[in-house]
Amino acid sequence: MIYPILRRLGQMLFVMFGISVIVFLIFFATPGADPAARIAGRNAAPEVLEAVRHSFGFDRPLYVQYALMMKKIFITGDLTSFVNRGWKVVPAVLDSIPITLSLVFGAAVLWVVFSIIIGVAAAATRNSWLDRLLMALGLLGISMPVYWLGEVMNLITQSRYHDTWLFSWVPPLGYKNFSDDPKGWFLTLVIPWITLAILYIGIYGRVLRAAIIESMQEDYIRTARAKGLSETRILLRHALRTSLIAFVTLFGLDFGALVGGSALLTEVVFGLQGIGKLTYDALQSLDLPMIMATVMYASMFVVIANAVVDFVYILLDPRVKTS
Amino acid sequence: MMLSVRDLKVSFRTDDGLVRAIDGVSFDLEEGEILGVVGESGSGKTVSLLAVMGLITDPNAVIEGSIRYKGRELVGLPARELRRLRGNEIAMIFQDPMTALTPVYTIGWQIAEQIQAHQRLSRSAALDRVEELLAEVNFPNPREAMSRYPHQLSGGMRQRAVIAMALSCNPALLVADEPTTALDVTVQAGILDLVRKLRATHNSAVVFITHDMGVVSELADRVMVMYAGRIVERGSRSELFNDPSHPYTRALLGSIPPLTGDKPRRLPAIPGSPPSLLRLPKGCAFGPRCPARYEPCDAGKPDLAGGSHAAACFRVAQA
Ligand SMILES: Nc1ncnc2c1ncn2[C@@H]1O[C@H](COP(=O)(O)OP(=O)(O)OP(=O)(O)O)[C@@H](O)[C@H]1O
Ligand code: SF4
Ligand SMILES: [Mg+2]
Numbered sequence: 220m221i222y223p224i225l226r227r228l229g230q231m232l233f234v235m236f237g238i239s240v241i242v243f244l245i246f247f248a249t250p251g252a253d254p255a256a257r258i259a260g261r262n263a264a265p266e267v268l269e270a271v272r273h274s275f276g277f278d279r280p281l282y283v284q285y286a287l288m289m290k291k292i293f294i295t296g297d298l299t300s301f302v303n304r305g306w307k308v309v310p311a312v313l314d315s316i317p318i319t320l321s322l323v324f325g326a327a328v329l330w331v332v333f334s335i336i337i338g339v340a341a342a343a344t345r346n347s348w349l350d351r352l353l354m355a356l357g358l359l360g361i362s363m364p365v366y367w368l369g370e371v372m373n374l375i376t377q378s379r380y381h382d383t384w385l386f387s388w389v390p391p392l393g394y395k396n397f398s399d400d401p402k403g404w405f406l407t408l409v410i411p412w413i414t415l416a417i418l419y420i421g422i423y424g425r426v427l428r429a430a431i432i433e434s435m436q437e438d439y440i441r442t443a444r445a446k447g448l449s450e451t452r453i454l455l456r457h458a459l460r461t462s463l464i465a466f467v468t469l470f471g472l473d474f475g476a477l478v479g480g481s482a483l484l485t486e487v488v489f490g491l492q493g494i495g496k497l498t499y500d501a502l503q504s505l506d507l508p509m510i511m512a513t514v515m516y517a518s519m520f521v522v523i524a525n526a527v528v529d530f531v532y533i534l535l536d537p538r539v540k541t542s
Numbered sequence: 543m544m545l546s547v548r549d550l551k552v553s554f555r556t557d558d559g560l561v562r563a564i565d566g567v568s569f570d571l572e573e574g575e576i577l578g579v580v581g582e583s584g585s586g587k588t589v590s591l592l593a594v595m596g597l598i599t600d601p602n603a604v605i606e607g608s609i610r611y612k613g614r615e616l617v618g619l620p621a622r623e624l625r626r627l628r629g630n631e632i633a634m635i636f637q638d639p640m641t642a643l644t645p646v647y648t649i650g651w652q653i654a655e656q657i658q659a660h661q662r663l664s665r666s667a668a669l670d671r672v673e674e675l676l677a678e679v680n681f682p683n684p685r686e687a688m689s690r691y692p693h694q695l696s697g698g699m700r701q702r703a704v705i706a707m708a709l710s711c712n713p714a715l716l717v718a719d720e721p722t723t724a725l726d727v728t729v730q731a732g733i734l735d736l737v738r739k740l741r742a743t744h745n746s747a748v749v750f751i752t753h754d755m756g757v758v759s760e761l762a763d764r765v766m767v768m769y770a771g772r773i774v775e776r777g778s779r780s781e782l783f784n785d786p787s788h789p790y791t792r793a794l795l796g797s798i799p800p801l802t803g804d805k806p807r808r809l810p811a812i813p814g815s816p817p818s819l820l821r822l823p824k825g826c827a828f829g830p831r832c833p834a835r836y837e838p839c840d841a842g843k844p845d846l847a848g849g850s851h852a853a854a855c856f857r858v859a860q861a
Contacts (some may be wrong), residue, residue, distance in 0.1 A: 438641035444597055445636075446656040446707070447629030450621075456655075457644050464646075537691040538645055 227529075231522040238518045239511065243285050246507045253277075257505055258301050275301065292512055302506040311497060312512045318394050319493035322415065322485065323477045325408055329416035330423060331470070335459075337420065338427025343454055345432060353424065360421030369414045369488030376410055392490035411489040415482060419473065426469060430462035437461075464536050468528060475524025479517030543610075544747050545571040545594070545715060550607035552586075552593050554600060561819045563589045565771040566607075568846075573714070574741055576748045578762030578779070580755065580794065582816050586771040587751045591717050594749075595634050596624040611715070630660040633708035637720040639700035643692040649676075650688025653707045660711050675706040679736055698729035705736055712744055719751045734761055755794060759783055767791050770817055770827035772843075777851030788853040789834045826856070 247254060255272040256263070263271075272278050276287065291298035292309060300306040337357065341350040376386040388406060395403035434440065435458050443453045483495030494513060501509035533539050552564035564586045571577055579587050592598050594609055596616060609616040611632065616624065636642045643652060653675060654668040663671070669688065676684035679702040692700055701721060708716060718737065722730040734757065740746055750761060758765055759779065766776040767790065775788040786792045793812045814831035823829050825840035832839065838856045846854040853859075 438636060438638060439644040441597060442636060442642045442704070442707075443644065444599070445595060445629055445634040447625045447627070447659050448655070449625065449659075452659075461644065461646055536646060537648075538693045 227522070227526040231519060231526075234522050235515055235518050238514060239289065240285070242511060242514050243288070246505075246510070247281060247284065254301065254507060288508065288511060291508075292515060298508045298512065300506050300508055302504045302509075308508045308512045311509070312494065312516055315492055315494045315497050316516070317397070318491050319478060319480070319482060319486070319495065321394075321397065321404065321408060322411055322491060322493060323474065323482055325412040326415035326419070326477075326482075327470075327474055329412055330419035333416070333420045334423030334427055337424035338431060338462075339454065339459060341424065341428040342431035342435070342458070350428075354428070357421035357424045360417045361425075363417065365414065365418060366484045366488055368417065369411075369485060372410050372414050373488065394491050411485055411491065414489075415477075415485045423466065423469070427459075427462060427466055430465050431458045434458040434461045464532065467531050467535060471524050471528025471531070475521040475528075478524065479520040480513060543570050544573050544612060546608075546610040547590075547594065548608040548610075550590060550593060550609065551605070552589050552598065553604045553606075555602040555604070556820075558820050563771050563819060564593065567768075567771075567773055569766055569773065569776065571715070571747050571749065573747055574745045576737070576741060576750060576761055576763045578758035578765045579749060579751045579768060580753070580758055580765065581768035582812075583753075584816055584819075585768040587768055588719055590768075591634070591719060591749060591751065595628060595632060595717060596621075597628075597634070626660070629656050629713075630711045631713055632715045632717065633711070633713035635701075635704055635708050635716070635718040635721045638724050639697055639704050639721075640692075640724065642704050643700060645692055648689050648691055649695070649703045653688075653703070653710055656707055657710050671710065672706075675710055676703070678709070679703070679706045680732070681706075697725050698732065701725060701729075701733060702736070705733070705740075709740060709744070713746055715747045715749070716740065717749045717751075720753065721750075722757065723753060730757070737761065767794065770822060771819065772827065772854060773846055774828065774855070775853040776846070781851040785851070787851070787858045788855050789832050789857070790828050791853075793831075793833075826854075 255268050255275065255277050258275065259268050259271045276284060279287075288298065296307075296309040298308045300308055337353050341353045344350045373392070376389040377392070380386050381389065389410060390403060390407050393407060395407050397404040431454070435454075440453060440457060443457045448456075478494075480493075480495040480498045482493060483499050485491070486493040486496040487499065494516065497509065498513040498517070500506075501513060547570070548568050550564055550567045551562065554561045554563060567586070567590050569577070579591075581587055589598070593605055594611075594616070596619070598605065605617060607617065611627065616627075643649070647655075650669060650672050653672045654665065657663060657668045657671055658665070661668075672688055673684045676687050681687045681699070681702065687695070687699070687703070692703075695703065701724075705721070716737075721737075722733050725733065737748055737750065738761065741748060750757070752758060762779050764776065764778050765782045767774050767782070767788065769790050775782065775786065775791045782791065783795065786795055790812075812831060817823060817827055817830065823840070825838075825842060826832065826835070826844055829835050829839045834855075834857050836857070838860075844854045844856050844859065846852045847859050
């Protein structure tokens with residue numbers, strides 16, 4: 220048990236190191252990428268450039284700059300933004316994590332529950348009108364752009380129908396801390412959760428339906444029938460259970476990516492200052508320290524998510540352990 | 543009579559037209575009797591017994607005829623009733639033990655699942671029963687085997703686990719679909735012993751499907767030879783092996799069956815291949831490959847004629 224965890228940890232460090240070096244080199248060492256020029260602004264006088272270079276430490280060798288930056292992220296935690304001097308990057312990232320986690324976690328609960336219900340219902344009634352309807356709805360969910368959907372949701376719940384009984388409970392956009400105001404936290408997130416989950420419900424529902432139908436062709440399903448089990452039990456305990464293996468893999472990857480920042484669009488439409496929004500803003504202003512910090516964070520999460528998936532995989536599929 | 547199948551017909555609607563996989567099969571089975579079913583691939587052995595089990599789930603299948611188990615008609619029986627028989631009174635063992643068990647559950651769990659589907663037993667009582675069953679099928683360490691996953695067992699062990707599962711509710715009828723084909727010869731012998739023991743201890747009737755004439759000659763009381771969805775010959779083991787009358791059976795046994803000494807162990811290759819069910823010859827389905835074919839053979843399909851030893855062949859009927 221200890222060894223795989225250590226190996227994962229090593230893997231994580233290695234991935235983070237690799238990514239940090241690449242990101243660092245892109246911003247510091249690619250030709251024409253002079254961070255001092257960017258900070259000093261266009262047409263800055265050479266003396267100003269020189270001063271900026273010195274004050275940000277750009278006149279030191281690259282590896283020293285890299286080492287300093289890493290030290291400031293991971294050890295002292297006092298890396299500051301190049302764009303807003305004095306703005307501490309690490310606390311900003313740490314503050315945005317609970318927001319993103321709240322958003323993604325809630326959406327994930329919705330999408331797992333609903334996609335399982337939809338996938339199982341569609342597979343159980345394969346080729347019936349219900350199956351077709353569910354799959355068509357799934358396709359619709361997949362094809363609606365999240366940003367657009369979010370805007371429509373806002374239009375409906377914040378302005379058009381906000382004053383009706385249906386949506387009067389929807390608070391204004393923004394995030395409320397769970398510890399300060401649990402009810403507010405929940406209410407502000409309901410619409411973002413639904414918006415983010417719809418796409419994934421569509422994808423996962425369709426994937427699960429296909430996987431269950433495929434499992435139903437397996438020999439062991441015939442054995443289960445020969446045992447005299449009920450169709451419901453065969454569907455849930457045998458076909459669904461074996462289909463969950465593929466489902467979990469997909470889930471881990473998507474969850475990791477979302478927590479790592481790809482819930483960006485949802486965060487932007489709903490005014491949530493999450494990690495995606497932070498990365499987005501940092502990229503807009505080419506704020507290297509912030510980019511570095513968010514990228515480190517994101518890669519960490521992707522690796523952790525992968526590790527969790529592998530672990531759940533072992534729980535779900537006994538064949539993995541020995542091979 | 544324990545099982546009585548009359549004029550069973552199974553057809554599948556396919557894109558190329560209706561495929562009649564089983565065309566008028568009738569047979570009887572007594573308690574404690576072992577019936578061997580032989581025939582080339584595609585002759586309808588599996589489909590006919592899946593029909594008996596009510597396990598043809600293809601929505602394009604059409605099943606006609608009558609299947610009576612202990613006097614009860616199974617064709618058209620509601621799914622609930624059928625489920626109560628399946629796995630309980632009638633059990634089935636499939637060809638490939640590698641894929642016959644759900645990969646994510648332990649052997650013990652899967653056997654207990656079947657027991658609990660039919661008997662009101664606590665989990666621990668069911669598990670005790672599983673241990674007994676595994677011991678009965680010669681697992682050296684049943685307790686330990688119960689917690690194994692299918693992939694952790696060898697092919698022979700898996701097949702024995704599948705057999706233990708099939709036996710878990712003391713079935714009166716066991717259908718074994720080529721249970722030894724995927725296993726090597728030494729393991730095969732053990733499985734055959736188990737089937738014999740089962741008959742001896744539980745007085746179960748067994749339908750044993752196989753490609754292997756050697757297995758039939760060792761195990762079966764009676765034999766049924768199938769070709770293109772029909773029974774071409776049936777009779778007791780000695781009738782069939784010592785006095786095969788249908789040209790197809792003769793071909794299976796080698797042209798001159800030895801009266802004494804070693805019996806051929808495997809189906810010898812017969813020149814030509816079985817006809818496509820979509821383009822059956824107008825007359826006898828075996829005609830194109832039959833060395834004894836003559837004019838009447840192209841006119842119509844020969845019926846199964848004779849008493850306990852019967853064959854479907856114009857030559858035999860004429861003789
Ligand atoms: N679902 C189906 N749809 C169409 N045709 C089918 C279906 N199931 C079986 N068949 C056809 O029925 C015929 C009999 O098949 P069956 O599996 O009973 O043969 P078998 O004697 O068991 O052969 P084998 O020795 O290879 O197991 C085959 O020609 C097969 O193609
Ligand atoms: S009926 Fe004719 S073709 Fe068919 S097996 Fe007999 S002799 Fe051969
Ligand atoms: Mg078969």
